[in-house]
Amino acid sequence: MMKNMFRAALAVALMLGFVSAAAADQVLASRLGAVLGQERQALSVVPDNRLSALTSLPPAPERGVSTRSGVRxxxxxxxxxxxxxxxxxxxxxxxxxxxxxxxxxxxxxxxxxxxxxxxxxxxxxxxxxxxxxxxxxxxxxxxxxxxxxxxxxxxxxxxxxxxxxxxxxxxxxxxxxxxxxxxxxxxxxxxxxxxxxxxxxxxxxxxxxxxxxxxxxxxxx
Structure with a gap:
C-alpha cells in the first residue's frame, strides 16, 4: 500500500513538472530498492521450514489429487x-x-x-x-x-x-x-x-x- 502511495505522489510531481522523468525514475528505483530490502530483511528472520510451508502447495490429497496417479x-x-x-x-x-x-x-x-x-x-x-x-x-x-x-x-x-x-x-x-x-x-x-x-x-x-x-x-x- 505504501509503495502505491509513493508511486502516485511521484506521478503527480512528474506531471506538474517538479521533477524530470530521469530523476523520477532514479528516485523510484531507489525507493523500491529500499522497500524490497526491508522485505528481504523481514523474511530473513522467518525460519526456513515455516517459509517453506507458507510458499509450498498443500499436499496432493488436500487438493483432491491422488498422490499415486494424478487422479482428481x-x-x-x-x-x-x-x-x-x-x-x-x-x-x-x-x-x-x-x-x-x-x-x-x-x-x-x-x-x-x-x-x-x-x-x-x-x-x-x-x-x-x-x-x-x-x-x-x-x-x-x-x-x-x-x-x-x-x-x-x-x-x-x-x-x-x-x-x-x-x-x-x-x-x-x-x-x-x-x-x-x-x-x-x-x-x-x-x-x-x-x-x-x-x-x-x-x-x-x-x-x-x-x-x-x-x-x-x-x-x-
Missing amino acids: YDRTFLASQPKADGGAQWRCLSEALYFEARGETVRGMFAVGEVILNRVDSGLFPDSLCSVINQGTGRKYACQFTYTCDGLAETIAEPRAWDRVGKVARMLMDGAPRNLTSGATHYHTRAVNPSWARVYPRTTSIGSHHFYRKPTRTASN
Whole structure:
C-alpha cells in the first residue's frame, strides 16, 4: 500500500513538472530498492521450514489429487480424459457404474467402482468383473447389484453419463488407486438398512452410499 502511495505522489510531481522523468525514475528505483530490502530483511528472520510451508502447495490429497496417479475426483478432470472404451469386462463395470452410481459425484462413482474391484480381488467373490456384477442375477433377492434383478430394462438413455462412467471404469481397470473406501466390499444407499449392515464394519460414507468391509474369518473364529 505504501509503495502505491509513493508511486502516485511521484506521478503527480512528474506531471506538474517538479521533477524530470530521469530523476523520477532514479528516485523510484531507489525507493523500491529500499522497500524490497526491508522485505528481504523481514523474511530473513522467518525460519526456513515455516517459509517453506507458507510458499509450498498443500499436499496432493488436500487438493483432491491422488498422490499415486494424478487422479482428481471432479468433473473437470474427468472431462479432460480421453473417451474410454474396452471389452466385455469394461462394459460390465461401466454398466454397473451407470445404473448404480451415475447420479453420484465423481468421488462417489469411483467409490462404487472400488467395491466391485475389491470383490474381484478378495477371494470371497467371483474372480472377474462381469462375474462379480452378475452374481446371483436371476434369483429373487439374491442378486448383488439391484439393477441386475429389478425387472427394468437396462437401457443407456444418458450418453453424457455413460461417457463419464466409462472413463471411471477405464481408469479403475488401468490401476487408479483405490483409497476412498478402505477396502470396502459392500455398500447400500442411505434409503435402506440391510441386516448385514449391522454386523459389517462401516468404512466410510460418500454421497448417497454407506460403505462396508466384510469381516474376514480366521482360523481362531
